[in-house]
Amino acid sequence: MPGAPGQARRRGQGWRALTPWLFLLVPLALLITFTYAPIADMVAYSFTDWDGVSPELHYTGGHNYAEIFTRQDLFEVFFVSGYYLAASAVQIVAALYFATILSFKVRFRNFFKGVLFFPSLINGVAIGFVFLYFFQDGGTLDTVLGLFGVHTGHAWLGTPVSANISLAGVSVWRYTGLNFVLFLGAIQSIPGELYEAAELDGASRWQQFRYIIAPGIKPVVTLTVILSVSGSLSVFEVPYIMTGGATGTETFVTQTVKLAFQYNKTGLASAAAVVLLLIVLAVTWVQRRLVPDDRADLV
Structure with missing residues (x-):
């Protein structure tokens, strides 16, 4: 099969290109879980009146930000x-x-x-x-x-x-x-x-x-x-x-x-x-x- 060496070479190049991302997979997962996900939650909470305990929270829009800059x-x-x-x-x-x-x-x-x-x-x-x-x-x-x-x-x-x-x-x-x-x-x-x-x-x-x-x-x-x-x-x-x-x-x-x-x-x-x-x-x-x-x- 004349095309087999070329296919094997392309397959090897694909794995080499994918290898760095495999090493980055765990650090990226930890970074997203413990950094970016909490930041996203913090931004979401900033538009609510949550007290940190109650399971219920109500959307208040930009009221919290207005209070910060006006008080x-x-x-x-x-x-x-x-x-x-x-x-x-x-x-x-x-x-x-x-x-x-x-x-x-x-x-x-x-x-x-x-x-x-x-x-x-x-x-x-x-x-x-x-x-x-x-x-x-x-x-x-x-x-x-x-x-x-x-x-x-x-x-x-x-x-x-x-x-x-x-x-x-x-x-x-x-x-x-x-x-x-x-x-x-x-x-x-x-x-x-x-x-x-x-x-x-x-x-x-x-x-x-x-x-x-x-x-x-x-x-x-x-x-x-x-x-x-x-x-x-x-x-x-x-x-x-x-x-x-x-x-x-x-x-x-x-x-x-x-x-x-x-x-x-x-x-x-x-x-x-x-x-x-x-x-x-x-x-x-x-x-x-x-x-x-x-x-x-x-x-």
Whole structure:
């Protein structure tokens, strides 16, 4: 049969084309089951008045979304995210500074790497409890300040401004190490010959950072900014543990959790979650347009 080898070859090519999809079948099934299906349910619930318990739910149209944008107490919590956005800028700058310094030969640099990365290994709930005692009246911070003769008598979590600044400071302490590792890995991936050539040309450390490091790690910086902005909009663990949203520290996510589980307004909470998702996607899209991910050619 002259056509048999050709048919066997085509059959083999068909199986080779199908093989990647067979490997992707299980991950795709898990992704759809535990990610996209719940998102679809959340969107469906956002158009109802479901309380999260009753088997009956009634379609309310866009009433939940109208309530979110017309009730000032529901949407104004986004202003609290401004504190965390400022903290994100601080932690990115600090992480980039330490990553740049420790990418060169510095004494005890491995020790400092461990010190910087250690906070990112701690569970968020544990961090909340640790800093709850750190900021309480007469706690660790007041004790340390007292050793230097500073007696503020200030309730660090007692006013909206100081409480939000304190919580934002906790986020800086927690996430600087993670950004530091990302930046350090990106810097160390730059070919060492570029540094050697720059040193032969008499380039200073600042010039090496400006013309070699900064262009070389631009994609990682862009990714870090996107993650930091989205994280600032969806802060939950630390303010929920430390203040429970009191003293003007309630974030959009803590408010959504209260709507769903404390006030039994699952439909309204689902609408709030959808709004947050759309805002994060919009912010990410704008960032990608303003700062395109162009790989710099350093050679």
